[in-house]
Amino acid sequence: DIQMTQSPPSLSASLGETVSIECRASEDIYSNLAWYQQKSGKSPQLLIYYASSLQDGVPSRFSGSGSGTQYSLKISGMQPEDEGVYYCLQGSKYPYTFGAGTKLELK
C-alpha cells in the first residue's frame, strides 16, 4: 500500500498568514493527489484535485502544488473559516490512502 506522510500534525496561524501543509507519498503517485478540508461534525470537502486543480467554488487563496512523491497545500491569507482538519488523498493505486491529517487553528 502507498503510505502518505502528512505534516505538520497541527498548526496555528494568524489572520492573513500564509500556511503550508505537506504530504509525502511512499512512491510516485503521478499527481493523483487531492486535498480535503473537514470541519467538526461535517463530511470532508474537496479543495484540490490532481495536485493543483482548484475544485469549483473553492476560494482562490487555496492552491496545491507538487509532483512525484512530494505535494503541498497552501492557504494564502488565513481566514477564520479555514479552521479545520486537512487531509491529502492519493488516488494513484488501490487501496486509496489518506494522510493522517493536519489540524489548522486560528491563532
Added chain:
Amino acid sequence: QVQLKESGPGLVQPSQTLSLTCTVSGFSLTSNSVHWVRQPPGKGLEWVGAIWSGGSTDYNSALKSRLSISRDTSKSQVFLKMNSLQTEDTAIYFCTRPPRYGSYEFAYWGQGTLVTVSS
C-alpha cells in the same frame, strides 16, 4: 442534484455483522462508482472500498477478508457488509463518489452514519 445518504443500525455487537446502505439520487450506479470511507471518532479517514460502474469491487487490503460491497441498481442503493466486527470498527461510515467517470477524487459525500461496536 447528486445526493448520497447512508443508513444503518447505529449499534452493533462485537463479532456480529454490520450492514449499511447508501441510497443515491441524481445519478446512475451503472455510470459512476461509489466508495465507502470511514472515520473512527476523533481520528483520520480510511478508504474502505468501492463498487465500480460495471459492478466490480475493490477493497482495503486490511479489511478485505471481512468486507463485501454490492448494489441494487434498480433501487439506486449500494450495500456494505462487514463481518466479525470489533470495537476498532467503531466509526462514522461515509459513502462518497468521484465527480466523473475515471476520476478518483471524492467530490460528493453523504452525511455519514455512526456505527458503534459495543456489547
